[in-house]
Amino acid sequence: xxxxxxxxxxxxxxxxxxxxxxxxxxxxxxxxxxxxxxxxxxxxxxxxxxxxxxxxxxxxxxxxxxxxxxxxxxxxxxxxxxxxxxxxxxxxxxxxxxxxxxxxxxxxxxxxxxxxxxxxxxxxxxxxxxxxxxxxxxxxxxxxxxxxxxxxxxxxxxxxx
Numbered sequence: 600x601x602x603x604x605x606x607x608x609x610x611x612x613x614x615x616x617x618x619x620x621x622x623x624x625x626x627x628x629x630x631x632x633x634x635x636x637x638x639x640x641x642x643x644x645x646x647x648x649x650x651x652x653x654x655x656x657x658x659x660x661x662x663x664x665x666x667x668x669x670x671x672x673x674x675x676x677x678x679x680x681x682x683x684x685x686x687x688x689x690x691x692x693x694x695x696x697x698x699x700x701x702x703x704x705x706x707x708x709x710x711x712x713x714x715x716x717x718x719x720x721x722x723x724x725x726x727x728x729x730x731x732x733x734x735x736x737x738x739x740x741x742x743x744x745x746x747x748x749x750x751x752x753x754x755x756x757x758x759x760x
Contacts, residue, residue: 610714611715631693633690677700
């Protein structure tokens with residue numbers, strides 16, 4: 600990479616791969632959780648993530664690029680860690696650690712989408728800027744939902760045992 604445009608394109612491919620990997624991973628997470636509210640939240644986020652993939656395809660089109668992914672090592676690592684939690688943890692511990700893992704994913708996505716949005720603005724990609732802002736707002740909302748779930752119920756008094 601030599602230019603901001605190169606960095607934008609690379610990072611766009613990175614997050615596209617990441618979102619598609621999440622679409623594949625989230626059903627296993629949903630099947631693994633015990634808490635009903637958390638299960639519903641994961642299932643809802645799966646549908647939202649499918650929407651992010653479609654929106655990213657519009658971003659690619661708006662900057663006249665073919666939608667393609669490049670392996671995102673960060674997301675691959677986060678998903679590997681999540682798989683490890685599913686294998687190792689059980690019961691209440693599984694639910695609280697899966698929320699933590701999901702928030703790590705959200706924080707990564709928030710960082711990437713925030714960066715991409717600002718780069719799109721600098722590069723004059725107005726449509727991409729608008730679309731990336733929509734995704735960024737949804738990722739921030741997903742993180743807030745996870746925090747609320749953890750604080751109001753899932754972490755709960757059982758976490759002290």
